[in-house]
Amino acid sequence: MAYVLHPTGNKGGGDPSHAVIQLKPDGTYVLLIGAMDLGQGAPTILRQVAADALGVPIEKILVSNYDNLLPLSVSTSGSRVTLIDPHAVVNAAEDLKRQIREWFAQQHEANPEDVEIEGETVYVRGDRERTVMTMEQVAMGAAWGGGYEPASLIGRGAWQPGKYHAHDPETGEMPNVGAISFGAALAEVEVDTETGTVDVLRFAQVWEVGKAINPLLVRQQINGGYCIGAGFALTESCYPYFPSVEYAPEKMGDYFMPTFEDYPQQMIFGIEEVPHPNGVQGAKGFSEGSASGPPPAIASAIHDAIGVWITEFPITPEVILRALEAKQAGVES
Amino acid sequence: MKQQVLTFILNGEEVAVLVTPTETLLDVLRERLQITGPKRGCDDGECGACTVLLDGEPVRSCLTLALTVEGRTVTTVEGLMVKGELDRLQKAFYERGAFQCGFCTPGMLMVAKSLLAKNPNPSRDEIRSYMAGNLCRCGSYEEIIEAIQAVAAGEY
Ligand code: FES
Numbered sequence: 068m069a070y071v072l073h074p075t076g077n078k079g080g081g082d083p084s085h086a087v088i089q090l091k092p093d094g095t096y097v098l099l100i101g102a103m104d105l106g107q108g109a110p111t112i113l114r115q116v117a118a119d120a121l122g123v124p125i126e127k128i129l130v131s132n133y134d135n136l137l138p139l140s141v142s143t144s145g146s147r148v149t150l151i152d153p154h155a156v157v158n159a160a161e162d163l164k165r166q167i168r169e170w171f172a173q174q175h176e177a178n179p180e181d182v183e184i185e186g187e188t189v190y191v192r193g194d195r196e197r198t199v200m201t202m203e204q205v206a207m208g209a210a211w212g213g214g215y216e217p218a219s220l221i222g223r224g225a226w227q228p229g230k231y232h233a234h235d236p237e238t239g240e241m242p243n244v245g246a247i248s249f250g251a252a253l254a255e256v257e258v259d260t261e262t263g264t265v266d267v268l269r270f271a272q273v274w275e276v277g278k279a280i281n282p283l284l285v286r287q288q289i290n291g292g293y294c295i296g297a298g299f300a301l302t303e304s305c306y307p308y309f310p311s312v313e314y315a316p317e318k319m320g321d322y323f324m325p326t327f328e329d330y331p332q333q334m335i336f337g338i339e340e341v342p343h344p345n346g347v348q349g350a351k352g353f354s355e356g357s358a359s360g361p362p363p364a365i366a367s368a369i370h371d372a373i374g375v376w377i378t379e380f381p382i383t384p385e386v387i388l389r390a391l392e393a394k395q396a397g398v399e400s
Numbered sequence: 401m402k403q404q405v406l407t408f409i410l411n412g413e414e415v416a417v418l419v420t421p422t423e424t425l426l427d428v429l430r431e432r433l434q435i436t437g438p439k440r441g442c443d444d445g446e447c448g449a450c451t452v453l454l455d456g457e458p459v460r461s462c463l464t465l466a467l468t469v470e471g472r473t474v475t476t477v478e479g480l481m482v483k484g485e486l487d488r489l490q491k492a493f494y495e496r497g498a499f500q501c502g503f504c505t506p507g508m509l510m511v512a513k514s515l516l517a518k519n520p521n522p523s524r525d526e527i528r529s530y531m532a533g534n535l536c537r538c539g540s541y542e543e544i545i546e547a548i549q550a551v552a553a554g555e556y
């Protein structure tokens with residue numbers, strides 16, 4: 068069994084993301100954000116956040132995140148995107164709504180504070196009958212002008228968890244301005260003491276993620292993290308940790324990542340939600356942490372099975388057999 | 401190198417294409433016919449991302465010389481959809497999130513298709529061993545197994 072504390076985002080602060088949301092002439096929105104998708108689903112989550120912030124169905128939001136012309140999101144790393152980028156999206160949505168209110172007030176000779184945006188309906192409070200327009204009409208009016216003043220309705224937002232703090236030179240301490248996610252991993256293994264092979268029979272992993280904005284994506288990250296972690300624990304050797312340079316992996320087949328057959332007989336995942344004050348809707352990132360749980364959990368299950376603590380990864384059959392030999396000879400590994 | 405005409409059935413339609421003897425089926429599909437469903441993961445027979453069905457059997461198109469498919473039937477992921485409807489496996493993969501980056505998915509779908517054709521109700525172990533030649537770096541194995549089981553159970 069292993070517990071993981073996984074800091075998400077840059078511990079000492081800094082590390083911002085930026086977003087732009089543009090109202091298109093047909094009343095749909097384009098969200099521009101640099102958060103790269105590696106398969107973890109950043110655009111899906113950010114679309115969800117934008118739809119919630121604007122009070123419109125998700126189908127109305129198109130997201131573009133595949134171009135270096137887009138606003139900066141510092142990186143897809145350190146499980147930072149779900150913690151940080153949603154703030155930039157929400158800020159851009161608020162900025163856009165402010166502009167819509169101003170434009171609308173100008174067209175109807177009203178105060179921006181009196182303009183009400185209810186999802187896809189806009190009107191002046193107290194004068195709804197006369198002023199009400201759909202967002203599509205607003206978008207069209209602002210884009211094409213004609214009887215209205217043209218305006219570029221483009222919201223911008225940026226956010227970072229806090230200003231950057233360096234480590235304290237004396238103590239090495241650093242304030243945690245991001246968020247920490249908590250995980251627990253449990254492994255049941257079978258060790259063949261004759262061949263040294265380790266078979267993970269069952270594996271369970273539970274993560275406390277603040278808020279699962281998209282539970283299916285969270286589940287994928289937990290189960291996918293197992294594969295990365297199990298490879299690290301049992302099979303994958305990287306330079307310079309293979310026996311010597313001549314054995315360096317040159318192609319995929321030399322580098323043993325887990326296959327279907329290395330996958331446990333039973334896989335259990337769990338999601339816990341305790342909303343975090345720094346997250347939009349309480350959400351924080353966690354994904355990289357799900358790869359950190361399996362190696363120590365597997366190592367401790369091996370200890371439980373054969374009574375030796377293995378202190379190196381990957382735990383190949385050779386490592387197991389040497390450890391067993393050492394144990395027999397009375398030397399602790 | 402001298403080019404020859406290769407004729408075969410691709411996703412239900414006869415195609416004729418000029419190829420050289422050293423080109424693989426994957427080269428011809430991707431570069432000459434713009435069929436980019438089969439992916440070039442390793443080009444070495446190790447990952448399974450390039451898997452297509454040849455007369456219904458899964459083969460690695462990166463290891464198959466193009467000229468050996470003369471007159472035969474090749475199905476790629478592009479051929480799974482029928483009349484604009486996704487195949488049951490595609491629906492299950494999509495709804496159950498059986499992929500993250502999706503790079504391995506075209507190969508996974510083709511192997512799963514052939515598994516269910518041979519064994520309509522495979523156990524978890526049978527799925528694991530039949531699919532073992534296809535790698536998924538994102539580790540979507542669990543969701544893939546469940547998607548295949550859901551199709552076998554008639555949920556799609
Ligand atoms: S590309 Fe053919 S097996 Fe990897």
Ligand code: FES
Nearest residue numbers: 500502536537538
């Ligand atoms: S989904 Fe990314 S490799 Fe399988």
